[in-house]
Amino acid sequence: MIRGLMQDRPLTIPGLLTRAETSFGHKRIITGGTEETVATWAEITPRVRRLAHAMDALQVPAGACVGTFAWNSQRHVELYLAIPSSGRILHTVNHRLHGEQISFIVNDAADDILFVDRTLLPVVWPLVSSFTSVRHVIVMDDGGDVPLPDDPRILDYEDLLRGQPKTPIETVIEDEHAAASLCYTSGTTGNPKGVLYSHRSVVLHSLLLLGADVFALSESDVIAPIVPMFHVNAWGLPYAAMQCGADLVLPGPGTAPAELAGLLSRHRVTFSAAVSTVWRQLLSELDGHDLSGLRHLVCGGGAVDDALSLAYQTTIGLPLSNAWGMTETSPVVTTARLGTAHRGLSAEESRQVLGTPGPAVPLTEIRVMSDDGVEQPRDGASPGELQVSGTTIASAYFGTDRGAESFTADGWLRTGDVATIDRWGHLRIVDRTKDLVKSGGEWISSVELENAIMAHPEVHEAAVIGVADPRWGERPLACVVPAPGVTLTIEDLRQHLRGRVASWWIPEQIELLEEIPMTATGKWSKQSLRRRFADTASPAVAEDDVKERA
Template sequence: MQDRALDVAMLVRRAEGVFGHKRVVTATATGEGAATWGEVVARARRLAGVLDLLGVPPGARVGTFGWNSQRHLELYLAVPSSGRVLHTLNHRLFAAELTYIVADAADDVLFVDRSLLPTVWPLMADLHTVRHVVVMDDGGDEPIPGDSRVFDYDALLARVREPVAAAVVAEDDAASLCYTSGTTGRPKGVLSSQRSIVLHTLVLLGADAFAISERDVVMPIVPMFHVNAWGLPYAAAMAGADLVLPGPRMTPDALASLLTRHRVTFTAAVPAIWRALEPLLPGLDLSALRMAVSGGSALPISLSQAYDDVAGVTLSSSWGMTETSPLVTCARPASTQDGLDAAARREILCSPGRSVPLTELRLLDADGHIVPHDGATPGEVQVSGPTIANGYFGAGAGQESITDDGWLRTGDIGTIDADGCLRIVDRTKDLVKSGGEWISSVTLENAIMAHPDVLEAAVVAVPDRRWGERPLACVVVAPGRSLAAEDLRAHLAGRVASWWVPDEFRFMPEIPKTATGKFAKVALRRQVADPAGPLI
């Protein structure tokens, strides 16, 4: 066999040589822009020359603060292909977190969308490793600082007349860096290799994963600043799919317009986005949409059912982590489940699903014993495979989550049935232990959100003198609806064990979320511990 490296440059050559005519559309603050994959690659090759002009060393981290856009896509292609490391940064994090992450990564240069300058520029006094800031004009009207370290993206690109050849890299060299959301402590850096990106891209093209092909129009609503938009930009490049990028226009109306006008066939987002789009479904033509995927947190059965009933769209679940590239599982009913009734099949679609190729799952109990795949016995979910991280980068390097035999400890508690279908019971830190028995906050949240008047629900443990802990349910009522605790107790009767029913329901205007759209349980626990916390 030929000794050829699996690297990002391989995807670039394929997009240029086979699919150069296919389209990349970007929504901007003032309209839309479009280019072909051939034009995008040509600009990316010159962008590698821009990194040379700026004196960015091989292996250096190139930070990006950007929406889903063509320029961000060009960075996705140029930075790893030139032998540097693409470091996507989540601008929704707190300033202290961003300062810590940039310092830990030792970013050499930052590429920043103009609309995000108010978030980034005030941090510059504390970003001691950053030598240059390159502004990408996304149509924002924010003033550009008059500083010698600041450059304009397109002006720099115009200075590079000829494309720059891809660097010679080893397939195990780092290609991208992303930090975890820091839900259990400080964010930790996860480096993805050139090889792992190519393998993960191939997985996304698989028939039992996302099945992305040349015929697709792919719209990643999941942000390019978090876990490489689940690898979807790279998958579109390899498959030759058209790509629709929503840019800074992330309102439900703007997203709905893109989905319908461009006849999007595949899209992915977190449940909060799907919930925000739900009221618009009656007026949308989503007949082209063959697959809509939810991830980041549990997909409520009621939400998936609403998409099917109103728009004829199958909204299904997936599961993964920053440490896993991220896709590990995808919810697709197996042939052995063809005889199940509609309700049972809906449960499967809303579960994480089976592991995708190249990944393996196992469950371990508290004593380190392997748990059988009987669909009932829970254990800690552990993952292994060539797209799974083997440790952390920077200051997080000592915080290992790898077992002695090389499996990643996810911190999730789950079950796996005989068909290989994973179900997440809870995070280890979010289980409620009441009277010596465990209550799954995830299962209880889903049961509460099945009520038609509930918009969102999150469950946390609170101290109890008699039982040790009891579940407290924080509930956001759907707009225009009214709800009382008695209504929810009646709703839960028969859906969960009677002793699972919360003693207290706290109605709130909103539930705090992390920068990636997950329930911020740490912040929520602090909020409910305050006797003066919001009650309505």
């Protein structure tokens, strides 16, 4: 084999630090909160070096995990750079998890030190006695008035940086496959599992987000990741901003809808990403703010129901666009876009295309497999288990012999989603395997049924689960949150569904709730709903529904 004559430079996060400083030193990182702060990369990069030297002074071992409990903020960005650039592993921890899960995660990663926003100290400090490896807790003052415990393990972030040199970081990352960051899944079944990203995967993933057919991020953008920095590196958006030189707008601890809408308006944000529950909560705040700067809104964490997307298109002239991924996939694998095959579609048809996950991004591959291991045709009509592969996809979980069943013999990740792929490569998620409702031997898609319910103008949210049924094995139960100030009846909903879905899909049981419980990552917690309605018996299905099913 004849080798190409190219320079062998590793793809590592220190390269992003250098790029941000030398090419985009004037660009801004804005953090919202009680007192909004603005800093440039020229001001931040010396702090990153001081932080790396401070960890050396604390004798944090090379290759050790360093935990963070922090909001989206400038200091968290500094940690994103300093920890992996100094040869340690950035371990972002989701503070919204249960205490037992947090303790498991910190101990499983063997975190050496923790960085904690002061407002999150009430969550973390009561658990410190259960952490077996943590030597220090460094508190970052984010404006909270939480009293600090009198404990020698507590250190102040700014005090730690003072006196440290701003000379270059001494560690050199020579192997691009070295571990850079660690994130755990939400643990909906069993303990959370760790996904260990390499320097190479982080750099490649952030670079692909700049693609014209992905998010088309550029130097002229103002990027506001509402997706939390404690979950999958905020979808790689902070690193992508370093790649292209975009301004970065971060909410800080202020995540109330009014505060978020004000932040998007005040800083003329052009690109933002969040899960559907956040976009739904923001809907009531849109009228009071000028959001004309926005060019692209990405919705992840589940399907985009057309009613929500239409509301955004009507109010600000911009529909929501879907994207799909997992903790195990860095996370972005597909993004919605309109291709040449979609020319001539109506506004409604185009919006519905943008509401689906879309085609695979560069460097990744997708396929759907039947139960007997045969790849399904790309006809948009043959569902199977979605499997993914690529340079930004996990090959195993962190730890020994953990989750091996999630990977195929030929190395593809089994996602647990049921999906179809059409002839243009566009993905459509039918459901999660565990969320499909199997009624009388036939499958009901909870995703499609939820979207049909949420098309009702007086429905705020809806989640569908399966409940045991003595005749059909399982029947759908719909949990519905009415829109504020309306009187919604169950019969209204049933009438609305007639003609939109098969009659035997229409739930006999519809529960009107004040709210739907959420997971730690902002998705509907169907596990909580299943526990709540575990003993619910489904009434008989109407005879005409039986005839249609036959």
